[in-house]
Amino acid sequence: TGKFTYDPGFLSTASCASAITYIDGDKGELLYRGYPIEQLAQNCDFLETSYLILNGELPDAEQKKDFDHQVTHHTMVNEQMHFFLRGFRRDAHPMAVLTGLVGGMSAFYHDSTDINNPMHRHISAIRLVAKMPTLVAMAYKFSQGQPFMYPQNDLSYTGNFLRMMFANPCEEYKVNDVVERALDRIFILHADHEQNASTSTVRLCGSSGTNPFAAIAAGVACLWGPAHGGANEACLNMLEEIQANGGVAKVGEFMEKVKDKSSGVKLMGFGHRVYKNYDPRAKLMQETCKEVLQALGLENDPLFKLSMELERIALEDDYFVQRKLYPNVDFYSGIVQRAIGIPTSLFTAIFALARTVGWIAQWNEMLSDPEFKIGRPRQLYTGHAKRDVVALDQR
């Protein structure tokens, strides 16, 4: 255009400088603050990873204890939030509910509007990370018509979430260690992913100076779409549909439909804007999937077999090879979540829960940046040249 670059979909425009997450899409490498995702998934829990993402360094034992304490002591939400939730239909999509609840929290924490005060930004970050599991579990319990389970602070972050989801006041609930570790790993793998659509949304929304709850609600809304966080739900629905139509025997037929562009059918859980090699998160997720299915006695899970077959065919097929389409994180995460007992419609809300720490770290980084400006993309105008209005009776 002469004045600015036209780059639809931001294929080659960096919208910010960031020191949080690094992706090498050709090598299939993902680092949080310099640490490989594989090592974090192996050695750290989600709160340790969250501390790293928020603060730039891994915590020492004392710092971890203090951070865990801060988060676990902000897990309750204002009782009024329960009344707000009750205004929704019980069959509302959890992402509709979550968008409302997260935005609604703005009404409770007036100090969060003071975004120029780093202490208030810190407390907002802790509140958001701490309360997301409570909100997601509340949305689930409400959809089931079951009583809400209040958080229990002596449990781990993920153990507490599982209890809020699956316990009821009538009986004892024991957190299953393998399930807890698997879900914690899902959280770690989804914690941040540099300038994806929802993170860019949080940054753009937050750049106007709005409060963090409003900015994160915008991120939740963006994540909902099937090309982004909604892919895990869409992927499991796809697997269930293939299974219902004949399973592994019909995989070839399904793949022909995917390759026929006029069908509009995509292989959900495949492809990525940045990864042009195997998504490292998908590798870890496939491992976790095997562990969980084995621990729960579900080794013969037909959907897992189906996804392995789809992957096998895709990795050998010219259509996928030429376009460098590999499984992404969402390809196996749905199977793990389903095995744990999480309903398909809640998958994207679990993604939002985990991504909240990344969103808030990116928002905080943006506000601390000396180069910070309100986000204001330009456009390529394609409308009419200047013209005069003709009076209504003469048109």
Ligand code: CMC
């Ligand atoms: N199935 C079939 N064809 C595909 C797929 C797929 N999953 N993904 C991309 N393609 C084709 C696409 O049609 C295009 O073909 P052609 O060059 O002939 O027009 C080519 O591959 C390049 O794809 P693109 O759509 O231009 O790539 P993009 O960077 O704009 O889109 C994507 C990336 C992730 C939106 C896309 O791959 C997709 O829709 N995948 C399925 C949804 C999905 O799994 N999303 C989760 C992403 S990872 C988690 C997250 O970030 O939320």
